[in-house]
Amino acid sequence: MAVYTHVSAEALAAFLQRYDVGELISAKGIAEGVENSNYLVDTTRGRYILTLYEKRVAADDLPFFMALLDHLDTKGLPVPPAIKDRAGEEIQELEGRPACLIKFLSGVSLSHPTPAQAHAAGDAMGAMHRAVADFTPTRPNSMGIETWRPLFERCGRSMDDIASGLYDDLGHALDAVEANWRGADLDRSAIHADLFPDNVLMIGNQVTGLIDFYFACTDIRVYDLAVMHTAWAFDAKGGGYDAAVGEALIASYEQHFPLSPFERAQFQTLASGACIRFALSRAWDWLNTPADALVMRKDPLAYVRRLKHYDAELVKRSV
Numbered sequence: 001m002a003v004y005t006h007v008s009a010e011a012l013a014a015f016l017q018r019y020d021v022g023e024l025i026s027a028k029g030i031a032e033g034v035e036n037s038n039y040l041v042d043t044t045r046g047r048y049i050l051t052l053y054e055k056r057v058a059a060d061d062l063p064f065f066m067a068l069l070d071h072l073d074t075k076g077l078p079v080p081p082a083i084k085d086r087a088g089e090e091i092q093e094l095e096g097r098p099a100c101l102i103k104f105l106s107g108v109s110l111s112h113p114t115p116a117q118a119h120a121a122g123d124a125m126g127a128m129h130r131a132v133a134d135f136t137p138t139r140p141n142s143m144g145i146e147t148w149r150p151l152f153e154r155c156g157r158s159m160d161d162i163a164s165g166l167y168d169d170l171g172h173a174l175d176a177v178e179a180n181w182r183g184a185d186l187d188r189s190a191i192h193a194d195l196f197p198d199n200v201l202m203i204g205n206q207v208t209g210l211i212d213f214y215f216a217c218t219d220i221r222v223y224d225l226a227v228m229h230t231a232w233a234f235d236a237k238g239g240g241y242d243a244a245v246g247e248a249l250i251a252s253y254e255q256h257f258p259l260s261p262f263e264r265a266q267f268q269t270l271a272s273g274a275c276i277r278f279a280l281s282r283a284w285d286w287l288n289t290p291a292d293a294l295v296m297r298k299d300p301l302a303y304v305r306r307l308k309h310y311d312a313e314l315v316k317r318s319v
C-alpha cells in the first residue's frame with residue numbers, strides 16, 4: 001500500500017487552488033508503488049496523479065526528474081510531466097512533503113508481457129534514449145556500481161538469514177562484475193534505470209506511459225536496456241527465462257541504437273550488475289522492513305536466480 005502520508009480533503013482542495021485545474025471531486029490513494037505516496041485525483045477539469053515524495057526521493061533531485069520529464073514530453077514521448085501552477089511552479093509542498101500534481105496517463109502495467117508488448121517497450125526505450133541526446137542536466141546514479149559494494153557490506157552476513165550462502169554468492173558475483181565492468185568505455189546518457197513492467201503503461205500492444213522516473217540518472221546507456229532485460233524477460237520468481245521476450249526487447253531497441261560488438265560483449269556483465277543492484281536493494285529492504293509493514297517487500301532471490309542465468313550465458317559464450 002503506497003500511501004504513507006495522509007492528505008486531508010481540505011488540504012488537497014486548498015492545494016488545487018494554486019492550479020488552473022478546476023474543483024476537487026474525489027481523491028483516492030493508489031495501492032501500487034513502493035517509494036512515494038500517490039493519489040488519483042479527479043477534478044471538474046480532469047484526472048491527475050498527486051505524488052508526495054517520501055524519504056527515498058531527495059527533494060534536491062526533483063528539478064532533474066521534472067526537467068527530464070518536460071524534455072521527453074516536449075519530444076512527444078508518453079511521459080507524465082508535472083502540471084505547472086499559476087506561477088509556473090511544478091514542485092510544491094503538501095503535508096510537509098515535496099509534492100507534484102502530475103498528468104494522468106491511461107493504460108495498465110503488465111504482469112506477464114508478451115513478445116509483442118516487449119517489442120513495443122524496447123522501442124519506447126530506444127526512442128527515449130534518442131530524445132535525450134540534447135538533454136544537458138546530469139545526475140549521478142545513486143544506485144550505480146560504486147554503491148553496490150558499500151550496500152553489500154551494510155547488508156552483511158544477515159543476508160544468510162534470507163537464504164543460506166547468499167552473502168558469499170552475491171560477494172563472488174560482485175567481484176566478477178567489478179573485475180569485468182568497462183563502464184568508462186561505453187556511451188553514457190540520461191537513463192531511466194528502473195524501467196520494469198510496472199513502470200510501463202500499455203493498452204494492448206501500445207505503450208501509453210513511461211512512469212516512475214525517480215531513479216533516472218546519467219549512466220551507461222546500454223545499462224538501461226540491461227536493467228529492462230532483467231526485469232521483463234523472466235517469470236516473477238526469476239527462474240524461467242523467456243527468450244522471445246528478451247530478444248524482442250533487444251531487437252526493437254536496436255532499431256534506434258544497434259548494439260556494437262563491444263556492447264554485446266559487455267551485455268551479460270551489465271545485466272549481472274543490474275541483478276546485483278536489485279538483489280541488494282531488495283535484500284536491504286527485506287532485512288530492514290518489518291514483516292507486518294504496509295509496504296510489500298520484493299523478493300531478493302528472484303534476482304539471484306536471474307543472475308545465475310546471465311552467468312551461465314557468459315560461460316556459454318566463452319566455451
Ligand SMILES: Nc1ncnc2c1ncn2[C@@H]1O[C@H](COP(=O)(O)OP(=O)(O)O)[C@@H](O)[C@H]1O
Pocket residue numbers: 002030032033034035036037038049080102103104105106109198199209211212213214
Ligand atoms: N502519471 C500516471 N498516470 C497514471 N497512473 C500513474 C501515473 N503515475 C503513477 N501511476 C500509478 O501509480 C502507481 C504507483 O506509481 P509509481 O510512480 O510506480 O510509484 P512509486 O514511485 O511509489 O513506486 C503506478 O503503478 C500506476 O498505477
Ligand SMILES: N[C@@H](CCOP(=O)(O)O)C(=O)O
Pocket residue numbers: 033034035194196198199212278281282298
Ligand atoms: N523496481 C525495483 C523497486 C523500485 O520500485 P518502483 O515501484 O519504484 O519501481 C524492484 O523491483 O526491486
